Amino acid sequence: MAQECGFQYEPVAEIGGGAYGTVYKARHVESGQFVALKSVRVQTDQDGLPISTVREVALLKRLEQFDHPNVVKLMDVCATFRTDQETKVTLVFEHVDQDLKTYLEKAPAPGLPPSRICDLMRQLLCGLAFLHSNRVVHRDLKPENILVTSRGQVKLADFGLARIYSCHMALTPVVVTLWYRPPEVLLQSTYATPVDIWSTGCIFAEMFRRKPLFCGDSEVDQLGKIFNVIGLPPEEEWPADVTLLRHNFSPISPRPITDYVPEINDLGAELLLEMLTFDPLRRISALNALEHPYFQEDEVTNG
Incomplete structure (x- = not known):
């Protein structure tokens, strides 16, 4: 040391x-x-x-x-x-002067242009793919933990520190926002790198909406708000190792994601849904997300 x-x-x-x-x-x-x-x-x-x-x-x-x-x-x-x-x-x-939360708040109405959102997302996923390839799971991605330099460069912060904290966590009453937590964490199931992809999907939607996508006030309420958008998953996708059972939630069909993120284009909506997939094993990886046509289309548009 x-x-x-x-x-x-x-x-x-x-x-x-x-x-x-x-x-x-x-x-x-x-x-x-x-x-x-x-x-x-x-x-x-x-x-x-x-x-x-x-x-x-x-x-x-x-x-x-x-x-x-x-x-x-x-x-x-x-x-x-x-x-x-x-x-x-x-x-x-x-030191970087602002985080993504501040950056979004500073953007004049009607918000960031679609090409800027695409660039921010590409950088975010590049950083995430690097961490995941080195077996680092962030576990707490949210706009406050994503820094944006004056030149528009994205830098992931507070990464890889979760295990430093783990020995102290049991002793500290921790109040962390629920809004970016994936279903497997809310259900207290096993988790790995896909947790960060879910959080990134929430942030992706927030870049367009300028407000969070899922604003629950408890684990159960957060899950309910998630299912209102993506639908209640089938029984076979529900993890077996959790105390909260599927029948505690009302059967809900998925709604079009554009009902909640109307400004997003078709390819962006497709990528967003691949990030907000209930089953972590079926959720897109950071590397595969970077190969998604959403980013190729932007390259064509911007030359």
């Missing part, structure tokens, strides 16, 4: 807070470079080593060697041993 961050960085402004600590915009004292500082408290084992954190940080540092344009850069890692049972780990990331 790297050294204590100490006096290398001075906080400039609070960017956001969460269950795991506060994120600050900070300035490197010597170079003047702006960074984002994120501190995570992790529990340690009998020898005082945060093994899961070491493993995850090693993975993040390995990803850094590829220098992917659509993944936020991890610049440094600093560890402070607070007690025998707890270590404070500070992650130093490149």
Whole structure:
């Protein structure tokens, strides 16, 4: 692990807070470079080593060697041993001034042009395909975790940290938005990389709508809102390892996705439905999504 961050960085402004600590915009004292500082408290084992954190940080540092344009850069890692049972780990990331949520809010009416949405989606999926090919599942994709630079470059942030958090999660009452969670997570079933594709589909729809697609206030309510759009899945698709049964929901037929995202074109609607597929094994992958005709059509349109 790297050294204590100490006096290398001075906080400039609070960017956001969460269950795991506060994120600050900070300035490197010597170079003047702006960074984002994120501190995570992790529990340690009998020898005082945060093994899961070491493993995850090693993975993040390995990803850094590829220098992917659509993944936020991890610049440094600093560890402070607070007690025998707890270590404070500070992650130093490149700083980007706005997230996708802010970017969408700033767009003048009637919103982003279709070609811009297509470009943002392509970049988002490129970053996701890179993470998935390196066996990293984001698990918490939402507009606030997608950064957009002043040049319009998309960078995935807060990726690969879920397992750093996992040892602390049981101790913290976590309130995370439900709106981008896929059915398998809401049902507490097993999950893998397709969880990120569902979240990306929700974000895709939101780029057109300028508001979230599914706004539930509990797991069951969120599932109900999802089924109102995609229909109640057949019994054979319902996971066997869950406590919430299919007959708890009313039988609903799917509605045309264009009822909810009227501005999207036919190919975009087709891709969106492949992302918002109930069965994670049938959901499109990030790599296959990049090959979808929706993106080829945009290339033709824009020369």
